[in-house]
Amino acid sequence: MTRELKFESPSFIQRLKGMLGVDFYRLFHTPMFYIFLAIAAIIPAMILGMTSIENAEGIVEPLYTNTWQIIAADTPLYVVNSISEYANMNMVFIFGGIMVSIFIGHDYKSGYVKQLFTTHAKKQDYMISKSLVGAFSMACMCITYLLGGVVAGLLVGASMEVNVGSLIFAVLGKIVMSLGWASLYTLLNIIFRRFFGISIASSFFFGTGILIIGAAAVIGNNSALNIFLYGSSVYACLSSNIVTLLVCIVCSVAWAIIYNVIGTHILSKCDVY
Amino acid sequence: MNAIEIKGLTKNFGPKQALSGLNMTVPEGAIYGFIGENGSGKSTTEKIICGLIHPSGGEVKLFGRDYTDADVRAKVGVLIEAPGCFPNYSVWNNLMLQAANLSIPNAKEEVVKVLKMVRMEGAASNKYKNCSLGMKQRIGIAMALLGKPTLLVLDEPINGLDADGMRIMREILVDVTKNYGCTVVVSSHILGELEKIATHYGIVRGGKMLKEMTAEELNASCRTYVALQTKDMNRTKSLLSCKYSRVEEDEAGYIRVYDAKDPEEIVTHLYENGILVSEIKIDKIGLEEYYIDLMKEGR
Numbered sequence: 001m002t003r004e005l006k007f008e009s010p011s012f013i014q015r016l017k018g019m020l021g022v023d024f025y026r027l028f029h030t031p032m033f034y035i036f037l038a039i040a041a042i043i044p045a046m047i048l049g050m051t052s053i054e055n056a057e058g059i060v061e062p063l064y065t066n067t068w069q070i071i072a073a074d075t076p077l078y079v080v081n082s083i084s085e086y087a088n089m090n091m092v093f094i095f096g097g098i099m100v101s102i103f104i105g106h107d108y109k110s111g112y113v114k115q116l117f118t119t120h121a122k123k124q125d126y127m128i129s130k131s132l133v134g135a136f137s138m139a140c141m142c143i144t145y146l147l148g149g150v151v152a153g154l155l156v157g158a159s160m161e162v163n164v165g166s167l168i169f170a171v172l173g174k175i176v177m178s179l180g181w182a183s184l185y186t187l188l189n190i191i192f193r194r195f196f197g198i199s200i201a202s203s204f205f206f207g208t209g210i211l212i213i214g215a216a217a218v219i220g221n222n223s224a225l226n227i228f229l230y231g232s233s234v235y236a237c238l239s240s241n242i243v244t245l246l247v248c249i250v251c252s253v254a255w256a257i258i259y260n261v262i263g264t265h266i267l268s269k270c271d272v273y
Numbered sequence: 274m275n276a277i278e279i280k281g282l283t284k285n286f287g288p289k290q291a292l293s294g295l296n297m298t299v300p301e302g303a304i305y306g307f308i309g310e311n312g313s314g315k316s317t318t319e320k321i322i323c324g325l326i327h328p329s330g331g332e333v334k335l336f337g338r339d340y341t342d343a344d345v346r347a348k349v350g351v352l353i354e355a356p357g358c359f360p361n362y363s364v365w366n367n368l369m370l371q372a373a374n375l376s377i378p379n380a381k382e383e384v385v386k387v388l389k390m391v392r393m394e395g396a397a398s399n400k401y402k403n404c405s406l407g408m409k410q411r412i413g414i415a416m417a418l419l420g421k422p423t424l425l426v427l428d429e430p431i432n433g434l435d436a437d438g439m440r441i442m443r444e445i446l447v448d449v450t451k452n453y454g455c456t457v458v459v460s461s462h463i464l465g466e467l468e469k470i471a472t473h474y475g476i477v478r479g480g481k482m483l484k485e486m487t488a489e490e491l492n493a494s495c496r497t498y499v500a501l502q503t504k505d506m507n508r509t510k511s512l513l514s515c516k517y518s519r520v521e522e523d524e525a526g527y528i529r530v531y532d533a534k535d536p537e538e539i540v541t542h543l544y545e546n547g548i549l550v551s552e553i554k555i556d557k558i559g560l561e562e563y564y565i566d567l568m569k570e571g572r
Contacts, residue, residue: 010376115357271326
């Protein structure tokens with residue numbers, strides 16, 4: 001039997017819709033996602049309830065006296081002077097990095113990408129889909145982190161005093177930053193796709209913001225650091241306003257585009273084994 | 274129109290040259306048996322056809338278009354190494370996810386159809402990880418068949434299958450070619466099985482195409498031989514070796530004489546030397562022996 005050959009590929013929207021459908025299905029059906037959500041909720045509760053510091057008089061007192069300190073720092077401090085200025089919602093981006101690494105690592109390990117890239121000539125679909133799913137998972141982690149922090153704050157009786165508007169802008173800013181972080185992790189995992197361990201280690205390394213913290217130690221608390229993902233993530237603090245949120249949106253989207261373009265280029269040029 | 278047309282294909286992996294000017298032509302609707310030793314360049318060629326690896330040089334056309342063309346790529350089904358399924362999901366879910374990836378509008382009907390084609394209707398709810406090797410291979414074919422591909426590229430799909438699994442796989446491949454007009458490129462080391470279904474062959478060696486031919490051409494080039502058995506096989510062999518240039522004993526215990534014009538001549542010759550022939554037949558060498566001969570000639 002012969003048939004008339006008709007070659008037509010789905011449109012960009014159709015392709016992206018299909019791929020996002022698959023990735024979201026996988027996300028919601030993997031226990032790993034729920035484990036990371038639980039970790040994101042437990043970590044702030046543990047830090048808030050269990051950390052303490054010895055003051056100048058030698059009296060041990062809680063490290064965090066205000067619940068919202070576990071969500072964001074009071075001011076944008078890039079130079080870390082104490083753990084209480086560092087340990088906040090930005091930690092979610094480290095967990096998110098590990099999750100994205102496992103997610104993409106599985107694509108390569110199972111041979112799924114071979115099936116996918118045979119029929120999908122345009123590699124940007126993959127980058128966009130993974131970045132969006134990664135961003136969604138990190139945004140969910142931010143929410144469970146917030147809930148975990150609030151519940152723990154209520155339980156330990158920490159102060160709840162806060163400028164609500166600034167808090168909302170800070171939380172929204174950090175949630176918005178998930179897109180940039182997810183794109184960075186997707187790119188890192190594309191680069192190190194053949195070395196799963198290095199993928200996870202590199203995600204962890206960049207997620208800690210160690211490069212920006214190091215740069216801040218040299219140049220000081222400079223607002224120029226806001227052009228970087230970690231810088232903007234720190235900028236979303238308890239003194240945030242609409243400008244903070246706009247900075248976060250611009251930074252996150254700009255880096256997401258840059259990382260997606262680079263990732264697409266790498267995928268288009270490199271062989272899949 | 275040719276489904277695949279490759280000219281002067283080269284691929285280097287660092288200093289190692291995997292393909293060195295390979296030419297290949299696969300007519301539309303063919304079942305193309307792609308044969309070669311390990312490391313001869315079969316998988317590399319197939320991966321290039323699938324757009325998974327990039328050639329260092331040469332030209333690859335699928336249905337007259339460049340192999341990177343997104344429209345033509347969307348119509349290629351593939352089974353290379355593993356089917357790319359998620360082990361904890363059911364067969365049905367794996368196929369539905371692949372259907373979503375391909376943006377197939379009527380996904381459910383399409384999945385039911387391909388499951389039927391690969392005789393897996395009853396196993397749709399099984400988890401992929403609990404399926405046997407034969408089932409996994411068939412699921413891989415089903416995944417490749419989603420989206421009504423015009424070209425199927427299968428790398429060693431019958432490896433590790435039992436006799437029944439091989440028969441089912443054979444039937445599936447013939448079915449998709451005849452009833453769906455699909456062109457199939459299938460590589461395998463199990464040449465006896467390939468011979469039963471292939472309409473065209475490509476024999477590759479050292480990254481080059483050694484020979485391409487149709488099943489009819491293979492049939493015509495396969496030499497006939499006389500196979501016989503006697504009570505004194507050793508003496509028979511030495512007697513015949515003096516008269517004929519190629520005399521061999523095969524695995525089934527027959528002495529094969531390849532360049533005998535007439536079986537009667539052999540029987541008479543042996544009779545004159547006091548040997549009675551207990552069984553005699555005329556046969557043809559198969560693809561496997563043809564391939565082995567070809568490889569020997571090349572060395």
